[in-house]
Amino acid sequence: MTEVSSSRPRFAIVDIARGVAIIAMVAYHLCWDLSYFRFISADVGYDPQWVVIARSILASFLFLVGVGLVLGHGRGIRWAAFWKRWIFVLAGALAISLATFLAFPDSFVYFGVLHAIALFSVLALPFLAAPLWLPALVAIVVIALPFLYSDALFNEKLWSVIGFWQVPPPANDLVPIFPWFGVVLLGVIATRLVLASPLSAQLAAINPGRRLPRVLAFMGRWSLLIYLLHQPLLLGLVYPAAAILKPEIGMRTSEFLGACQSSCMDGGTSAEMCTTYCQCGLEGIEENELWNAVYSGMVSAQEQVLLDASNLQCSALIYPELNAPQ
Template identity: 75%
Template structure:
C-alpha cells in the first residue's frame, strides 16, 4: 500500500498578486536598463546607486516570494512531481538565458542570474521547510551577515563568484550569489511558516481580487516565470531595431561630454557655475570642429590636438579673463 503526499494548501491569491507586482517592477527596471544600454536615456541604470537599490529591492521581493511559495506548496510534505516539474522549467529557462546572453554579450553573459539562483535555492531550501524555526533563522542570519563581514579577491573570479564574497564583482549582466541572497529565501520560509501558524493565515487566504487591476496582477503572478523568460526578448526585439534606426547614442554624447567635463572641472577645484560655462564652451568647440572621434577613440592627430588646445585656451579665458593677456 502506498500513500500520497498531502495536497497543497489552498492558493493564496494575495501571494499571486505580490508576484504580479514584483514581475511588473522587474519588467519596468529591465526596460529602463535597456533604454540606458541603447542610450535612449542618460541614466546609468546598471551602476547608479539609486538604480542599484531599486534592482536589489525587486530581487529581494522575488527571492522572498520563492521561500513563500516553497512553504505553501511543500511545507506539509514535498510534492515531488510538482516540485520537479517547476524546477525543470526554471532550470531550462536559466540555461536558455545563459546561452542567449553568451552570444549577445560574451564579455558579460549571465552565468548565475535570477533563474539560476531560484533553481539552486529551491533545492537548498527544502530541508528548511520543516526544520526548527530557530535553526532556519540562525542559518539565514549567518548567510546574510557573512556577506557583509567577509570579502576576498579570490571570489572576484567567475568560478567562485557565485558564493558572493568578491571585492570587485566580475562582469555579468545579472549575478545573484548564494551569500546573501539564499538568506532572503530563508526569510520568506520563516515568515510564511509563522503566518501559517497564526490566525492571520485564514484572513490572508480569504482575500480575493475585487477589481480588474488585482485580477490582472494575480494572473501575472501565476505566470511570472514565463513572463520573466519572455519579457526581455520582446523588449529587445523592439528597442534593438529602433536604436539601429535612430542612433540615440549620438543624441546622448553631448550629455555624456558635459557630465564628464563638469565632474573633472569641479574635482580640479573650479566652482560649479564656472565649470558649466567652461564645459558648454568646450562642447560647442567639439561640435564645430567635429572632434568626436578624437575624444571617443583617444586617437588624436597633431592637427586635432592643436585644435583641442586652442579650444581649451578659448574656453579658459571665459571663466578666467585674466588669462587673456596680450602676447
C-alpha cells in the same frame, strides 16, 4: 515564481505580490535598456539609488520563492511537480546564459536570478519541515556573513557565485548564495509562521474582485513565463528605436556640454562666456571627428594637435586678447 500545492487553498494575495514584483522587474529592466542605449542619462546598473531598487526587487522575488516552496511542498514534497518546475526554471536560466553570452560576451549572465532560484529551491527543501530555529539560524548566518568577510579569491567568476567578493566580476546579473539564499529562508520562515497562525485563514479568504488585483494575480501565476519573455520583447522595441533615433549622439552632446560648462565655470569664467566656449569646443570635436578620442582618452599626436588648435580658437572667443598680435 513557484507553483502552490493543490492540497491547500490558493493564496491570491501571494499571486498578487508576485504580479507586483514582476511588474517592478519589467519596469527596472526597461530602464536598464533605456540607459544602455543612452535614451536616459542614469547609469541604472551602478548608480546607488538604482542598485537599491534592483536589490529590493530581487529580495521580493527570492522571498516569494521561499513562500511558494512552503505553500507547494510544506506538507510533503511533491517530487514530480517540483522537478517539472525546476527543469523549466533551469532551462530558462541556461537560455538566458546563452542569449546574454551572444549579446554581451564580456558580462554575460552566468549565475543570475533563475540560476539562483534553481539552486536555492533545492537547498531550501530540508528547511520546509525542519524546526524553525534552524532556518532562522542559517538565514542570519547567510545574510550577515558577506558583511563580515570577503576575499579577493571570490572576485573570480568561478567562485563569485558564493558571494564573498571584494569586487564583483562583470556580469549583467549576479545573485550569489551569500546573502541571497538567506532571503529565501526568510520567506520559508514567514510562511510557516503564517500558516500556523489564525492569519492563514484570513489571507486564504482574500478573493480579488476588482480588475487590477485580478490582473496582478494573473500575472503572478505566470510570473516565470513573463520573466523569460519580457527582456527579449523589450529589446525588440528599444534596439530598433535606438538604431533609428541614435540617442547616444544627443546624450554624448549633452554630457560634453554639461561637463565643459561646469569645468569652465569652476575656473571663474562667467556662465555666458562658458556657454560660448563649450559650444565652440563641441563644434570642433564634431568637425574633426574627435569623439572617440574625447571619450576613450586615447589621443594620437595628430588628434592632440587638432584638440589644441580647437581649444585655442575657442578660448580666443571669450578672451579676445589671445588674438592680439604678439
